[in-house]
Each structure stands twice: as C-alpha cells, then as structure tokens.
Amino acid sequence: MPRNILLLPGDGIGPEIVAEAEKVLRKVNDDFKLDLHFESALVGGAALDEHDDPLPDETLDKGRKADAILLGAVGGPKWDSLPMAKRPEKGLLGLRSNLELFANLRPAILYPQLASASSLKPEVVSGLDIMIVRELTGGIYFGQPRGIRNLEHGERQGYNTYAYTESEIRRIGRVAFETAQQRGKKLCSVDKANVLEVTVMWREIMEDLKREYPDVELTHMYVDNAAMQLVRAPKQFDVIVTGNMFGDILSDEAAMLTGSIGMLPSASLNSDKQGMYEPCHGSAPDIAGQGIANPLATILSAAMMLRYSLDEEEAAKAIEAAVSKVLDQGLRTADIMSEGGQKVSTREMGEAVLNAL
C-alpha cells in the first residue's frame, strides 16, 4: 500500500537534520519494502521568504494528502519582528489546527549512554521514561477573542482566551488513558483547578473518563506542583496529560531533565492517526548551516512516524536500535559530547545510523 510522506525542513537547522532523517527513512523504505513516497514543501520562515506566507496553500494541501509529515523546526531572529500573523510559528500552528492534530505525544527518556548530560543527580533521573500527552489544537493557543484593544480611559489591554469544550477534553483524555494502558498504567492529569474554571471542567471530565479505564490509576496535580515534582522526583510519573499551554511548559521542562533535548522526538496526531512528527528542540539559528546539529531527535521522530501513523513497528524498532548502537559506539554530536566520546558532524551521525541499520 503506497503511503505519502511530506517533508517540511523549515528553518535554521531544520534542513540539515531532516536531510539525515530522510536518508534513514529511504533506507528502511527499501529494506522493509514500505512503499513510502516522499514530497517536500516550505513552511515557516522559509515559506515567508518565498511566498510571504508561513503556511502557503500548497503546503497545507500537500499536508492534507500526506499520510504523515516530518517537520524540522520553524522560526529565527530574522522573522522575530514581524506581526503575529506573519510569523514562522503561525505555519506550525496552522498545520496543527488545520489537520486537527490534537494529540501531542512527547516522551522524556533518559538514554543510559547519555546519563551524565543531565543537570540532575544520576539517582534522580536514571531510567527516566515519562510520556507527556499535550492537547495541541485548543486552549489559550487558539481561544477567541484575542488581541490588543484600546480601553475607554485611553490605555491598551492585551487579552487571550483559555477555553476548552467537553469534547476537546474528552478526546485528549482518551488518548492519554490509552497511552497509559500501554505503559505503566499511571496517568497524572495536570490542571489549575483551584483557580481556573476551565480546568475545573478538565478535572471533572478526566474523572468521568476514569470509569472507562479501570486498569489505569488517575491522579490530579496542580501545574505549579507538577513543575516542582518534575524537578524533585521525576520518576514518580508515567503518563502526564494536560492542556496546550501547560503542556508546552512542562514538556520542555521534562525534556531538559534528560540533559539531551537533541535526542527527543515528538508526534502530533489526529483521530485518523495522521500525524506530524518533529524533534522537541527548536530551529537553533545560532548553529544553523554549520553541520553540527544533532539529527537524532528527527531520526527518532521518523521512527515514531513509522510506529504511530504507518503501523510499521518493525521498521520503527530497527531505527531505534540503530540509534542506540551509534550511541554505544561513542559517537556524539557537539550538544551531547562528553569525555571519551567521538565528536561527529550532523552528516556523520546520519551516516552512522544508516550503517547501523
């Protein structure tokens, strides 16, 4: 069965890291006879430069037709002073929302080979394996009304709306409970139900869903406490589910506990399992074009794509095993370099994964 993969290199280090992941995907395509077909398109700053639009119609059309999308990263100082509607981030947010990619899965896993990179004590993080399930197409990111208005007494007011409907909460809740069922069967729902009405409803609905998943243990935690507990004792968590904004903050915090954010992939899925896959890290404009970026998070994102959208578990596992092998060999890009490692470039790391496959 032929499947279409859309490659969206984007900005900064995006093109360099997506190029390596593409090679890896083409190799497993051949090895496992997956019948994958590749297209690419512009998004973010790259699309702004070419078409004055961070998400050109052509890109969105190709996205709709694709079975899965592999994205590098968007954004950079070059476009930072543009008005909100004309910013690279709008390309990313537009894809998420137009394709209804409401379920964002962000693993925070500590690779044993990279344990020393963490700023936390080894005993606090060794074996860390958390999955954060972040709602991605609602909440304050997309809530209306929003903007900056002039008040009667002459000054301006900026405002955004944090809103969720029951059905939006229910569908992300189900993804989270199902994810927990396939893992350690512990789900922690993060809210601010002591202050925000929208999250009072969030908590209610999570409680309600619990009855459908009696094998999963559900707990609730306020977001400020969750931010603390991630630092204090992150291994207490299995799966965390939360809204768009809290998920943005907590998933980055959790990722950094591992000390190697250059290793962490992510998946954004809709209800048809169509998905967009991207590294957790950003476009790193400061090192773009130097050939030193770590392609592993993008390569691991390709593995997630094979698993979640293409149902090719074997090929996914092969990629993950190859990545583990190159780490065992001591190969390290600059961001994860430590004593005794062998420093390699973006391309060398990509080649090493190819060879390990």
Add this chain to the structure above:
Amino acid sequence: MPRNILLLPGDGIGPEIVAEAEKVLRKVNDDFKLDLHFESALVGGAALDEHDDPLPDETLDKGRKADAILLGAVGGPKWDSLPMAKRPEKGLLGLRSNLELFANLRPAILYPQLASASSLKPEVVSGLDIMIVRELTGGIYFGQPRGIRNLEHGERQGYNTYAYTESEIRRIGRVAFETAQQRGKKLCSVDKANVLEVTVMWREIMEDLKREYPDVELTHMYVDNAAMQLVRAPKQFDVIVTGNMFGDILSDEAAMLTGSIGMLPSASLNSDKQGMYEPCHGSAPDIAGQGIANPLATILSAAMMLRYSLDEEEAAKAIEAAVSKVLDQGLRTADIMSEGGQKVSTREMGEAVLNAL
C-alpha cells in the same frame, strides 16, 4: 512609631509555623524596640469553618489597617470539593486583590548548609540566588469573563481570560527593574510572545521601560524555554519578571531547584509597601498537627516583612543570621534532614532561632 502586624495562621501546618514566627517577631520587637503590635484573624479553610466565608469582612478590614500581614498557608482536602467561590484559595486571592498586592517577590536561594538536599548536581546549583518577580493581582487569575457555559450544540465550555493593561505591566516592570538594580543588574522577562497577544504587549512595555533603567541588562525568554533553562543552568538568572500564571509555575520550579522549599519566604507588596508575607510552601495537610513542619520559611518571611514593609533592615538581618546559625549548628526539621544532622521539631527549631538571636 507603632506598627500593626496581622497574623493569619490559616490552615494545615499554618498555625504551627506562624506560632514560631510570632515568637521570633516578638523577640526582635523587644530587642530592637520596634513598637510592633500584633493581631490575628481567620482566613481560608479556618474562616470557612467558622464563618462560611474564606475571607470574612473582619479579616479584610484588619488586613487593610495592618502595616504588614504574616500568613501561614491556606487549603486542604477537607475543602477541596467546595465550589470555586467557597474555597480556601479565594481567601488568599481576595487578600491579594483587595489590598492590591501586585508585586510578588520570591527568592530561590540555595543555603550552602543544605546544598545536598537539591536533586540537581552541586555544580549546577551551588550559590544559586534568583529573585522571581511575579505579577500577582492580574492576568488569568483575575481576568473576566470566566466560567463554564452551555454552548448551542449542547455541550459545555470552560473559559478564562488572560488580560493585562499597560499600566499593570508597567508597575510590575518597575518593581522588577528596581529589584535588578539592587542586585546583579540582570533582568529576564518571561513571556510567550510568539503565541499570545497579551504577552506581545508585555514584551513591548518591558522594552519601553528599559530606557529608564540603562544600568540593567534586559533579556526576553519564552516561558517554555525558561522552564528548560531553570533546569539546565539556573545560575544564568538574576531577576526574572513574569505574569501571574507563568510566575506561579516558574517560581515553584525555581524553589524546588534548591531542594529545600521549606526554607523559602515570599513577599507580596502594594505601591504603599504594605505587604503580605508567607512561606513559598503550602499548607501540607498530611503533616499538620504533628509538630514536625519546618518553620524557617515563615520566620524568614517575617524577616522579609521587616525589610520591605517596616524598613527595619537591622532586625531583618538579625533573624536571617540566627537562621543561618541554627543551620550551622546542624539542626534540621524532617524535610531538610540529612546524615549528620540533628532532627528537631517545629517548636525546637523556633526555640533554637530565638536562642540564636
């Protein structure tokens, strides 16, 4: 000049820790002839139980008349299922808002005697000293409209409003710049200006204020990145300024970097320097009434009160020195206990500080 201090023990461990801080305040009152006068009142769950109101008029009146307030903590499972308007937290939020305590100062300091309590590697946190300036009376905590409504197609929607006016941002910005001037002259403003309009205006106004404080270096950081950087390299920060919700999350995260949240005080000030002082930790209902809670954060909050609201720097320093001395003596409550320490109760710790004064 006589000054009125209002004691609000609140819930959980609140009464136990405020009792110790009161003894310390009474002692410096005598020693330094401060002419302080003490009153107390009910707030939170304690006030709900007695008056069916988390913030009775009498408490608010006494608060208005006081030069400074010392609060323990509010909340507990007993009141968790009450409707939003009848929750202990409303007492705290009502005090903040009615007294216009818009400037929340939360230090995250690592006590060298307690360095081993941190979950981070010693080299990452040794000497840590960050001040978080959190806006406390605006943002999504107080924004209107808010609630849960029925949509036309039959399901419910929860919603809150994240709003700031220019003047609200300007006044917290000034406090932050002035705080930075008195410290390391570095201010990092945290926002989500790539997504939220309200924080685009926040960033603009911080930039605008910069011209009035040419000796302070201003940087901006997205909140997700700030959550990461606090874990990766917290010592890069001097003063952080941010809105109510982001401040709630980041200040707790920063506090936990020290590993000893039982040590951290906070101040909430209005433009007349009237202030409410409270420990960063919560009401800890699980250990309430056992006499084992750490009173030092509350005692250090009393020191902050002397410094910021009462202009009694000498007395403040005396308390801080006394706390440092008992730590040097190896005295530890359960939460900060480690090998070689001498475990003491809440009361013993309070007595030890009195003796050290």
